[in-house]
Amino acid sequence: MYKKVNSVIKSKSFSAFTSALLAIFLGLIIGFIVMLFARPERAVAAFQKILFYGFTDLGNVFYFATPIMMTGLAVGFAFKMGLFNIGASGQYTLGMFFALYAGFHLALPKSIHWIVCVLAGMIGGMLWGMIPGLFKALLNVNEVITSIMFNYIGTYLVDMLVKNSAKMYEPTTTRTAYLPASAQLPSLGVKNSSVNISIFIAVGLAIILYIILNMTTFGYELKATGYNRHASKYAGMNGTKNIILTMVIAGGLAGLGGAFAILAPSTIAGSSQTYEPINVIAANGFNGIAVALLGNSSPLGIIFSATFISHIQRGGSQTSILGFKPEIIDVVISIIIYFSAFSLIMKSAIGRLFTKAQRRKKETVAVNENPMHSSTVVPDDVNKPELKVATDMPDVRESDKPGNDFENNVKDFYENPDGEPEKGPEQNRIGEAKENDDSGNKEV
């Protein structure tokens, strides 16, 4: 039992979980301090709203969790490959635009229209995700810069296209027009909430991603490339292809997020979600970074972290009743991200906290059992037999052994003192080594 607990404590996911909790804790505490400074008399009440309001409005918590779950998956999936997909915002916006376009321009029956729109959104995101992937894989441009630039280009492009389209844009409201009902996602029918079928799709996709990452060759290659690009390349994995593919998938996920956000049904009959083209980069993309970091980039963790972020966002939106502004949650989220970046040090600190007493115990035992400490001087003689064993490699052929070569040379010299040895030992060995290398490469 003790061993079991210990193995859980030492496991990676546990330390990731505790460091995420610590980051959340610090984020909330600092958020609370900010609130205390801003409006001391109401800070406690507002903080309670942030923590507990979400439980009374679960429908909307899940509704708002869906898009950030998708962008979180988009960021987290790329993280597994060692890529920082900061461009989820752009991919999200493009996905939204493609979904809008399909919603307005296609006339299809209710049963398939929304599916087509969702798929269109996915394709839009894929296109926008592919670009940083191509830049990274083919031209070695850092994906962070590329995706940031394409956030701006994507946002400006979509805003321009929306504004120039008479069918999609409503100049009087400066927003997009209402989507036809057939393009909207089927609602789950929760009162006063737009929660819809997409939350199940998002969770399903997260589970599929989990399976891909943990049970397929592609997932393995992806993680291997993330750990060590050069080693995985040496092992014969196609890094170029994997980078592009990862970014395409990540983009598709973020694009789905955009589609889910814009295609969600409205609580008011005859209306729909709308988009306002005001050249602002989608915040949901950046929230996806927080979601991915808190979820330790694991698809299953992201399901929970997205729900949590959505939960405090709902609470935060309620603080405006008490004279605060919902932006307090953005402050909290960015502080959470800030502390999530410390995961390395936090993990080790937490590990130390849990294993301190135990390790001390172990150390004393170890010292008692094995009196030879590293600082103990070991006489030279003791080491010598080991050295001999080490030089005698098991697979070396007779002719390759240095001793044999030397003996042969000496023999040659005595038998044929004027002529050169017919085959230099060095050459011989190098040649053979080369052959071995080649065959080795072919096998891989």
Next chain:
Amino acid sequence: MDIIYYLIQNTLPVAVALLMVALGGMFSERSGVINIALEGIMLFGAYIGCLFVHFIEQNPIPAQVIFLLGMIVAALAGLIYSLLLAWAAINMKADQTIVGTALNMLVPAAILLFSKMFFMSDGVTTKTRFYIREVKGLSKIPVIGRLFFQNTYLSIYIGTIILIIATVVFYKTKFGLRLRACGEHPQAADSVGINVHRMRYAGVCISGILGGIGGFFYAVGVTDGNTNGHTGVAGFGFLALAVLIFGQWRPIQIMFAALFFAFLRTLAYSVALIPFLKSLNISQDYYKMLPYAATMIVLAFTSKRSRAPKAEGIPYDKGMR
């Protein structure tokens, strides 16, 4: 000809903002710390600087003195904010890209929160105009006088001085050499007695100071004293990073890169004034994308032979070889 003068006069205030921030990024990255947070540092400096100007502009102080004071306040604000990055990246060995992203997200949210709660607005706008019609005496010089001493801002001259100082510090002093060593091979630098942590702190702090100044220059010269949490500094911090890469982490090349990007941006916003571009009848929205798209094209061509500081982004660990 008037259009060319107009374009250059309008390019310079934009370029000097980019230049300051990119020079800051140079100090940080050459010391070995990636500074994605430039955008946030810039916005923080701009906001605090403008806030300061907003509070003191009722007093009868000459506009250019207010400008200088605001600049100093913005520099201090940038310095303080950059300490958050320095502490996380150097002491806590955190992932520098993620910390930078968090710092970038924090500033607009904090500005919106603060402004909405206390000013009932999205940001702050200063009333003082820092615009200089013409510099007496110098504006009469043919060509140069018109280019550099008419319709301008004080920021251009301060920026030029800072560029010269930065170049000299970077290449001609012991400090500059040590800083660069820490970005290339911190272990080697440490082995000859250079305190790598202190050098990196210095690099990040200088980037904070220059980032804050750049933000203030942007607020004054580009947005006419308005700083808000929605548009922020419109990605100028990120553009500065691109300028830095395009400029190959070297001061003079960075200056030319900054001028190039600033010119593109000015062009994008003055399409209506240029008969040739106007006759093409392309939507102005395309031109708004131009600086960002140009960044990508430039990076695509330069990245193959680009030489980033070797130890950039790697936390310094004494035990590692």
